[in-house]
Amino acid sequence: MGGEFKGAVRPRRMPHARGGQALIEFAVVLPLFLLCLIGALDAGLWAVQTSAEVSAVEQGAMIASSAGSSPTSQTAPDARAVTAAISGRLRTALFGTNVESWCAPDAGGGCAPDAAQRCPSTPVEVQNADGPRVVVVCVSEADPPACTPPPRGRVAPFPPGCEDSPLITVRVVGFVASFVPPGFGPGAGAFELPTNISATTHTLRFAP
Amino acid sequence: MRRSRRPGDDAQAVLETALVIPILLFLICNFIAVMVQVTVQEQLNAATALAAQSRFQAPDNAIDPPGMECCGTGHGALVTAGLPTGCRYAAASFYGTMTTYTGLLHWQLATLCTSGGGSGNAGNPPAQPVAYAGSPSSADVSCDIGSITAGGGVVPGYTDRALNPPSGLDVVECSASASLDFANTPLAWGVFWTPTLHARAEALPPPFRQ
Numbered sequence: 001m002g003g004e005f006k007g008a009v010r011p012r013r014m015p016h017a018r019g020g021q022a023l024i025e026f027a028v029v030l031p032l033f034l035l036c037l038i039g040a041l042d043a044g045l046w047a048v049q050t051s052a053e054v055s056a057v058e059q060g061a062m063i064a065s066s067a068g069s070s071p072t073s074q075t076a077p078d079a080r081a082v083t084a085a086i087s088g089r090l091r092t093a094l095f096g097t098n099v100e101s102w103c104a105p106d107a108g109g110g111c112a113p114d115a116a117q118r119c120p121s122t123p124v125e126v127q128n129a130d131g132p133r134v135v136v137v138c139v140s141e142a143d144p145p146a147c148t149p150p151p152r153g154r155v156a157p158f159p160p161g162c163e164d165s166p167l168i169t170v171r172v173v174g175f176v177a178s179f180v181p182p183g184f185g186p187g188a189g190a191f192e193l194p195t196n197i198s199a200t201t202h203t204l205r206f207a208p
Numbered sequence: 209m210r211r212s213r214r215p216g217d218d219a220q221a222v223l224e225t226a227l228v229i230p231i232l233l234f235l236i237c238n239f240i241a242v243m244v245q246v247t248v249q250e251q252l253n254a255a256t257a258l259a260a261q262s263r264f265q266a267p268d269n270a271i272d273p274p275g276m277e278c279c280g281t282g283h284g285a286l287v288t289a290g291l292p293t294g295c296r297y298a299a300a301s302f303y304g305t306m307t308t309y310t311g312l313l314h315w316q317l318a319t320l321c322t323s324g325g326g327s328g329n330a331g332n333p334p335a336q337p338v339a340y341a342g343s344p345s346s347a348d349v350s351c352d353i354g355s356i357t358a359g360g361g362v363v364p365g366y367t368d369r370a371l372n373p374p375s376g377l378d379v380v381e382c383s384a385s386a387s388l389d390f391a392n393t394p395l396a397w398g399v400f401w402t403p404t405l406h407a408r409a410e411a412l413p414p415p416f417r418q
Contacts (some may be wrong), residue, residue, distance in 0.1 A: 058254040200304025
């Protein structure tokens with residue numbers, strides 16, 4: 001009977017030195033593994049979020065450009081409608097990020113396109129003004145110079161381009177959230193992903 | 209009983225690490241590069257689509273006056289005097305939208321305004337667009353917008369015969385090509401390919417112009 005167990009593998013206790021070595025290897029590999037895993041996830045997330053932002057600003061620019069899409073319309077686009085349309089789309093894609101609409105209030109309490117170009121232009125500006133994990137959607141408008149009587153030797157319209165329709169820029173700028181929760185990075189906002197996507201087009205003001 | 213470490217253990221561990229880490233970094237670099245490529249492609253698609261669409265934001269027959277130029281590009285401003293205003297609008301939309309990752313892109317320069325291109329079908333061979341007279345040839349985007357000849361004849365823009373076959377529909381067609389170069393980025397360590405990105409978009413005139 002005793003011979004049945006002869007030669008069977010007996011469980012052995014792991015020597016202390018090997019246990020310590022495994023622990024050290026694990027402690028070295030785990031951060032690297034997590035770094036690679038979170039990095040890959042963040043890269044994928046960044047691509048998805050940027051894709052959503054690109055299509056959102058493109059749609060916003062289309063809306064802005066066709067705001068006066070009837071032959072008689074001379075009005076500037078309604079910035080509130082443009083930012084609302086974009087913000088709605090972005091909120092579904094940019095989870096963990098606050099999407100704020102930026103616009104210049106007009107005299108009637110409405111939301112006019114920003115003709116003074118005061119919209120934040122870099123992610124850092126947004127972070128300083130509104131905090132981390134915030135993107136701002138803004139619609140800015142660049143009007144052509146006013147037409148003046150041409151000087152001698154020049155032809156109307158003067159200056160060149162004064163009869164152009166306004167140039168509308170729809171911008172999404174700020175830092176979007178990553179998979180790393182706030183406070184777990186090496187510094188405040190260390191793993192947040194900067195974004196600065198814009199789309200520009202002329203509005204339709206005159207359509208013969 | 210305590211097992212002593214064999215002399216080869218350390219060397220084996222170092223060798224394993226030396227093999228695995230470069231492979232891991234190579235994979236990460238290429239993964240990020242693919243993500244960047246997808247993002248740039250999407251932006252290029254959006255920029256060409258807006259360029260094609262914005263041609264219709266200008267009056268049909270408006271021509272840029274002398275002294276008109278557009279779009280501070282990497283190759284200098286594009287002189288658009290004498291060209292359709294819609295062509296300048298298209299360029300302004302393209303350059304205004306294509307604002308990120310521009311340092312990674314090497315553009316294939318093209319003629320800004322062309323006319324007369326078309327897709328082919330069984331009875332009609334494809335037509336190559338012809339450069340609009342006076343159009344700059346150092347643009348990053350090319351738009352087939354049609355033209356009016358000196359005799360007053362109208363040369364349509366791009367004729368897409370897949371729409372309303374077999375005669376087709378006259379549309380505005382914009383296209384752009386660029387290669388994505390990671391040479392000046394940290395990704396160059398592990399990314400050895402230089403993809404070429406193409407984008408092409410068509411726009412139909414709004415209903416009140418058809």
